[in-house]
Amino acid sequence: MSSTLPTRILLWPRNAKRLVVVALDTGMGLLAMWLAFTLRLETLHRPEGLQWLVYALGPLLAFPIFVNLGLYRAIFRYTGIRALITTGRAVAWYGALLLAVLLLAQWEGVPRSVGILQPLIFLLLVGASRALGWLWLAGQPGEAPRHLLIYGAGSAGAQTAAGLAGMRQYELVGFVDDDPIKVGRSINGVRVYGTHTLPDLVQRLGVTDMLLAMPSAPRQRRRAILEGLHRLPLRIRTLPGLSDLASGRVTVADFQDLGLEDLIGREPVAPLSGLLGPALAGQVVLVTGAGGSIGSELCRQIVNEGPAQLLLVEHSEYALYAIHHELQTLRDQGAHRCELVPLLASACDAQRMQHIGAQYHPALVYHAAAYKHVPMVEANAGEGVLNNVFGTLTMVQMALQHGARHFVLISTDKAVRPTNVMGASKRVAELILQAVAASPQPPFGPATEQARAWQCPTRFSMVRFGNVLGSSGSVIPLFRQQIAQGGPITVTHPEVTRYFMTIPEAAQLVLQAGALAEGGDVFLLDMGEPVRIADLAQRMVTLSGLTVRDAAHPQGDIAIEFTGLRPGEKLYEELLIGDHPMPTSHPRILRAREEYLPWQTLQPWLERLENAAQADDSTAIKALLHGLVPGYQPQQA
Structure with a gap:
């Protein structure tokens, strides 16, 4: 039964899933508030008096901010670094607002330091819940991810790797680049290899796919690269436009099969200006x-x-x-x-x-x-x-x-x-x-x-x-x-x-x-x-x-x-x-x-x-x- 539970959850209506996430966030907010009081007062906390108002204030302040920054539009199984950054930004706004209220109100029995401790604990709980949710929902049994190399360790390759962080179809096993300065280094923990090691890499790492992350490279350069790749047992695809990369809209569906333009190796004929x-x-x-x-x-x-x-x-x-x-x-x-x-x-x-x-x-x-x-x-x-x-x-x-x-x-x-x-x-x-x-x-x-x-x-x-x-x-x-x-x-x-x-x-x-x-x-x-x-x-x-x-x-x-x-x-x-x-x-x-x-x-x-x-x-x-x-x-x- 447990093995099918993630699948069943994924089939829930979108509004039902959002309601569950809101309830979880509310529960974690209250837990974070209890832990903040407990740590500050150095005893197991039992709220009384105006402290109950602070417990109620937390969710009331957090919910509008989370909605406005799109936390409840995100899809858990595709959570990546951008989603976690957005979560951090939302909790920061919430923490600043909570601290400001506590400093202005000066409620008796409510330490002002709770306005700092509670958002920090809340951030840890929310971030961990997003990460665990991604691991649980996306890690269900299914087709094994394909091992991917990205050719090009520049900005396009790095942005693509970030976009792939939440996608289970591919496992990024490395970058490939012919720049000796980049070889041996790593990008977000993923190593950059030299092009001369490609045949060994493909066999040793079980690479099945290669993505050309060089959207601005001249046609002759792309052809030279493809000439060195076409004998390897790889599926080779290319990137969409850099504007899509910059906006964070890259998905696996955006990867494009190579067109014949890449095989011809001839630069496009440019029109005469003003003719x-x-x-x-x-x-x-x-x-x-x-x-x-x-x-x-x-x-x-x-x-x-x-x-x-x-x-x-x-x-x-x-x-x-x-x-x-x-x-x-x-x-x-x-x-x-x-x-x-x-x-x-x-x-x-x-x-x-x-x-x-x-x-x-x-x-x-x-x-x-x-x-x-x-x-x-x-x-x-x-x-x-x-x-x-x-x-x-x-x-x-x-x-x-x-x-x-x-x-x-x-x-x-x-x-x-x-x-x-x-x-x-x-x-x-x-x-x-x-x-x-x-x-x-x-x-x-x-x-x-x-x-x-x-x-x-x-x-x-x-x-x-x-x-x-x-x-x-x-x-x-x-x-x-x-x-x-x-x-x-x-x-x-x-x-x-x-x-x-x-x-x-x-x-x-x-x-x-x-x-x-x-x-x-x-x-x-x-x-x-x-x-x-x-x-x-x-x-x-x-x-x-x-x-x-x-x-x-x-x-x-x-x-x-x-x-x-x-x-x-x-x-x-x-x-x-x-x-x-x-x-x-x-x-x-x-x-x-x-x-x-x-x-x-x-x-x-x-x-x-x-x-x-x-x-x-x-x-x-x-x-x-x-x-x-x-x-x-x-x-x-």
């Missing part, structure tokens, strides 16, 4: 696919640059609701002043897009709406082409007719020498922008004598980048889910590699492109070295504290299975068709001027492609894409 504001400030901006991964991040960054109006175009009702609600909440909080216009619409609906253009006259258009999942578009070639190619054409026509100054297409590295319909369709979308930007006469409508002096009024550009971390269809959430389920992790091919970037980086690049564009530009990002997906899968397993199961390690935890390349998938992706990218004013953004078809040549091809897409004739679609897109090699079924 975005003048381009966006006071303007009407339209974003298609506003509820998607890239589109929603574009919207978040655009509102910070002070546009007059942001048109959120999205065909998914829930996605539109989600991004509009998020941005409207920020507006209500004073984070921005942009007027938000949610528009439930498809970029393929020409009539609807023309109506939007006529009503709002957007100055900048960011076209992020697209189908991008390679096997899905391969299996639905007609819909993929209608959306990716002719949705883009519809938006280009709207932008030209209603005077948009800038038009930016979000493209992909899969548009370079594509082997799939998705990549080829995005390359055709690029060809449309290039042809329209270079056309010597208006591309839409009859040719006239006046049209010969026409110059494209809209600066068209496209931004080409690789896989985006955290976007829909990204491998990272899939791998994490597969690891959580016990595997296997599925990788298409041992040698498949991809470029990666973060969603904020991608959005910044798109916005910068709109400001850097001269007309018909293809922008691409220097994304560093590509990542081998099999290596990524292996690192995610080992950094989760597990081992890879293979022929050499048949007792491992998670297997990696190679399933074969999917329809239309390539081993390697490229960002550039030509060989001579040109620099821009941004050190990490390159400009490519690639070959294209004149509008007069492209237009008949588009007409035939549209007919084939509407008929959902996959064979005809692939044949036309093969003729339109140099380097497109459709895979045979």
